[in-house]
Amino acid sequence: MSQPRFLVTASPHLKGPATTPAIMWNVVGSLVPIVVAALFFFGLGALLVIISATAGALITERLFGQKGSLLDGSAMITGLLLGLTLPPGFPLWMAFVGGFFGIAFGKLLFGGLGQNIFNPALLGRAFLQAAFPVAITTWPAAGGGFWDVTAENLALPLMGAGETDTVTGATPLGLFKFEGVGTDTVDMFIGSIGGSLGETSAVIITLCGGYLALRNFLNWRIPAGIFITVAVLSGLLHLLDATRYPDPAFMLFSGGLMLGAWFMATDLVTSPVTKVGNWIFAAGVGVLIVIIRLWGGLPEGVMYAILIMNALVPFINRSTQPQVFGTRVQEAES
Amino acid sequence: MAARRRTFRHGVHPPELKELTEGEKIRRMPFPDEVILPLSQHTGKPAIPIVQQGDRVERGDKIARADGFISSPIHASASGTVAAIELWPHPDGTYKPAIRIAVDRYSAQVPRPRIVPRWEGLSPEEIVQAVQDAGVVGLGGAAFPTHVKLSPPEDARIETILINGCECEPYLTTDHHIMAEYPERVYLGIRIMMQALRVKRAMIGVEKNKPDAIEALRATRPGDLNVTVHPVTVKYPQGAEKMLIKALLGREVPSGKLPMNVGVVVQNVGSCAAIAEVFDTGMPLIERIVTVTGLGVKRPANLIVPVGTRVGELIEVCGGLTEDAHEIVFGGPMMGAPQASFDVPILKGVTGVVVLSKAETKPKESYPCIRCGHCLDACPVFLNPQLLGQQALAGHYQDMEEHHIWDCMLCGCCSYVCPSNIPLSQLFQVARTAIRRLGSKAAAA
Numbered sequence: 001m002s003q004p005r006f007l008v009t010a011s012p013h014l015k016g017p018a019t020t021p022a023i024m025w026n027v028v029g030s031l032v033p034i035v036v037a038a039l040f041f042f043g044l045g046a047l048l049v050i051i052s053a054t055a056g057a058l059i060t061e062r063l064f065g066q067k068g069s070l071l072d073g074s075a076m077i078t079g080l081l082l083g084l085t086l087p088p089g090f091p092l093w094m095a096f097v098g099g100f101f102g103i104a105f106g107k108l109l110f111g112g113l114g115q116n117i118f119n120p121a122l123l124g125r126a127f128l129q130a131a132f133p134v135a136i137t138t139w140p141a142a143g144g145g146f147w148d149v150t151a152e153n154l155a156l157p158l159m160g161a162g163e164t165d166t167v168t169g170a171t172p173l174g175l176f177k178f179e180g181v182g183t184d185t186v187d188m189f190i191g192s193i194g195g196s197l198g199e200t201s202a203v204i205i206t207l208c209g210g211y212l213a214l215r216n217f218l219n220w221r222i223p224a225g226i227f228i229t230v231a232v233l234s235g236l237l238h239l240l241d242a243t244r245y246p247d248p249a250f251m252l253f254s255g256g257l258m259l260g261a262w263f264m265a266t267d268l269v270t271s272p273v274t275k276v277g278n279w280i281f282a283a284g285v286g287v288l289i290v291i292i293r294l295w296g297g298l299p300e301g302v303m304y305a306i307l308i309m310n311a312l313v314p315f316i317n318r319s320t321q322p323q324v325f326g327t328r329v330q331e332a333e334s
Numbered sequence: 335m336a337a338r339r340r341t342f343r344h345g346v347h348p349p350e351l352k353e354l355t356e357g358e359k360i361r362r363m364p365f366p367d368e369v370i371l372p373l374s375q376h377t378g379k380p381a382i383p384i385v386q387q388g389d390r391v392e393r394g395d396k397i398a399r400a401d402g403f404i405s406s407p408i409h410a411s412a413s414g415t416v417a418a419i420e421l422w423p424h425p426d427g428t429y430k431p432a433i434r435i436a437v438d439r440y441s442a443q444v445p446r447p448r449i450v451p452r453w454e455g456l457s458p459e460e461i462v463q464a465v466q467d468a469g470v471v472g473l474g475g476a477a478f479p480t481h482v483k484l485s486p487p488e489d490a491r492i493e494t495i496l497i498n499g500c501e502c503e504p505y506l507t508t509d510h511h512i513m514a515e516y517p518e519r520v521y522l523g524i525r526i527m528m529q530a531l532r533v534k535r536a537m538i539g540v541e542k543n544k545p546d547a548i549e550a551l552r553a554t555r556p557g558d559l560n561v562t563v564h565p566v567t568v569k570y571p572q573g574a575e576k577m578l579i580k581a582l583l584g585r586e587v588p589s590g591k592l593p594m595n596v597g598v599v600v601q602n603v604g605s606c607a608a609i610a611e612v613f614d615t616g617m618p619l620i621e622r623i624v625t626v627t628g629l630g631v632k633r634p635a636n637l638i639v640p641v642g643t644r645v646g647e648l649i650e651v652c653g654g655l656t657e658d659a660h661e662i663v664f665g666g667p668m669m670g671a672p673q674a675s676f677d678v679p680i681l682k683g684v685t686g687v688v689v690l691s692k693a694e695t696k697p698k699e700s701y702p703c704i705r706c707g708h709c710l711d712a713c714p715v716f717l718n719p720q721l722l723g724q725q726a727l728a729g730h731y732q733d734m735e736e737h738h739i740w741d742c743m744l745c746g747c748c749s750y751v752c753p754s755n756i757p758l759s760q761l762f763q764v765a766r767t768a769i770r771r772l773g774s775k776a777a778a779a
Binding site: 010278 | 348349427504576589590591646655659660661662663667668669670671672673674675676688690694695698701702703704705707708710713714715716717720721737738744746749750751752753755759763
């Protein structure tokens with residue numbers, strides 16, 4: 001019997017269905033409804049901001065990343081997420097620079113996919129906040145015309161902000177922090193409020209994130225942990241002094257908390273690998289959000305909360321190593 | 335006992351793929367033209383040949399003796415003439431000394447008449463000796479000499495024998511059919527082992543996906559024996575010794591220790607049936623039941639195969655390969671070893687021959703680790719494969735020992751779930767070989 005040539009590979013010879021690109025592109029897919037919501041609430045300008053940020057991320061990845069790394073979908077996620085954290089009237093060139101910075105300094109400098117310590121999208125946003133503090137806190141009032149593309153959007157690089165031609169509004173967090181005004185929770189839940197592009201509709205974000213959690217593409221412990229921590233902590237403070245501290249529903253549905261908890265903190269690369277570690281990480285993010293929002297100088301604290309906890313991930317991983325099978329017994333004996 | 339779910343934590347759920355041979359009754363294959371019997375078919379020292387080229391041997395004759403206690407003799411699996419004692423391709427991928435027997439084409443293959451002692455009257459020591467003389471080794475894959483497991487050290491207190499009928503590897507239906515078709519033999523083997531170990535209790539663990547095996551075992555359960563049948567959760571690697579002990583008794587075998595440290599001896603159902611055979615007919619272990627299956631085989635089957643049959647001949651009996659055949663694996667697809675040649679013989683410990691198709695073996699692209707933690711959620715011994723993988727790639731073997739690389743069973747769960755397709759268990763295997771070569775304390779122990 002003649003013998004064909006056989007393949008010789010190491011076991012296991014079967015492979016589970018999950019692949020890294022599948023996870024990444026599913027995240028991209030679940031961000032699409034949030035992008036559409038941004039388009040619906042803020043008009044065409046919003047879409048252009050997201051496209052600019054994404055273009056910055058993709059082009060940087062293509063130019064400086066490893067060959068073919070665009071296909072794994074991770075740069076796309078960074079770009080989309082960064083775009084969703086920006087205000088609708090944000091100058092497009094700045095969004096582009098943010099995308100570049102996030103990928104180049106947040107990811108590729110560390111060695112590309114899987115090597116970075118900080119969430120690249122948030123690092124890009126942190127850079128923009130430091131470089132362009134005015135532009136990034138200029139919030140047009142919701143409800144402008146769909147086709148409106150503001151002059152700020154089209155501002156030329158480094159020429160200073162053009163004359164403001166839109167009515168600026170304030171975000172619920174800004175209103176609360178600086179003017180002591182609350183916002184209707186239902187409005188925040190649905191999304192018809194001022195704010196960054198993807199930070200407004202809690203419903204859509206929860207549905208999209210929930211889908212990823214069901215498919216095990218993100219770790220549900222992280223959003224759950226953040227929600228519980230923020231709700232409990234702000235609930236206690238609210239009970240102490242309802243005038244100074246907002247109620248938990250406001251805390252949960254305002255600002256970038258939903259997007260941050262579902263999509264940013266859950267970034268696989270920059271969150272812990274252990275289950276216990278994920279709970280600790282989530283609790284840390286929750287506590288920091290409450291502290292920054294209520295006692296810090298900024299109205300919003302999600303970004304820094306996640307970045308700070310990102311930095312602690314290696315430490316969290318090290319200190320939450322699983323108990324190896326059969327080692328507990330030995331310790332009990334000795 | 336409360337209706338607690340009988341299983342262990344973590345693990346994976348690969349497709350079962352057992353349909354191909356689930357309904358195939360065990361059949362006997364015709365004798366091959368030649369059998370090749372490597373001297374090393376078991377864990378421990380290789381056997382020492384006691385025949386020479388040109389010697390005439392009858393089926394069942396001892397042709398190589400055990401070299402010490404942790405070793406096992408080899409018997410002729412067919413009548414014929416010793417053609418050569420030489421190096422031959424071994425399933426582990428190397429060449430190893432083997433006794434080749436040219437099978438007598440006209441022989442009726444009737445073994446010499448032999449005296450079978452009645453096991454009831456034997457002392458534990460005599461049973462252990464008889465089991466070693468018959469060359470019985472663990473038939474579940476590891477091929478650890480069975481008589482060694484039946485003679486624990488004086489200070490070990492064995493109170494339970496666990497019989498492993500899980501067969502958690504996909505594709506394989508060997509143990510399934512042994513339980514469903516020969517339950518009496520399984521019980522006879524258990525009886526003899528209980529006498530050898532002076533143990534009062536035996537438990538059989540069978541994955542729930544074999545209801546007919548569970549039914550057959552329950553229907554034939556001897557009333558005078560304290561033996562119980564326990565359906566366990568279908569999950570890989572449920573059939574790993576430590577996982578089965580955890581599932582049935584809730585005990586964890588301490589890291590680096592053996593089942594006997596928690597008062598347990600685990601035996602595979604096939605080994606039970608083989609021991610029954612020894613004391614029933616007097617035949618040593620010269621044949622075993624093998625599942626030949628996979629999309630690459632034309633007529634998958636569960637066959638009684640003379641040990642030493644070339645895998646090519648076995649596949650021919652099963653109708654040959656399909657166009658699609660691409661990789662031959664001895665054992666199950668999760669832990670089995672790939673074979674490069676049709677000339678490799680079936681050993682005592684080969685549970686199955688799985689021929690995988692091109693589609694199943696398509697190479698998949700690797701990506702960087704994205705630290706998703708899926709491997710940690712899959713590892714049944716609670717290692718951190720993510721970290722160990724990094725250390726293996728960096729060559730930090732000492733760190734790997736600190737992170738319990740020797741507790742790894744090489745079950746492959748981490749590789750199976752890794753979305754970035756990083757060959758984790760392969761890395762661990764390589765690392766362990768390297769550590770052994772470098773000479774480590776743990777490896778020497």
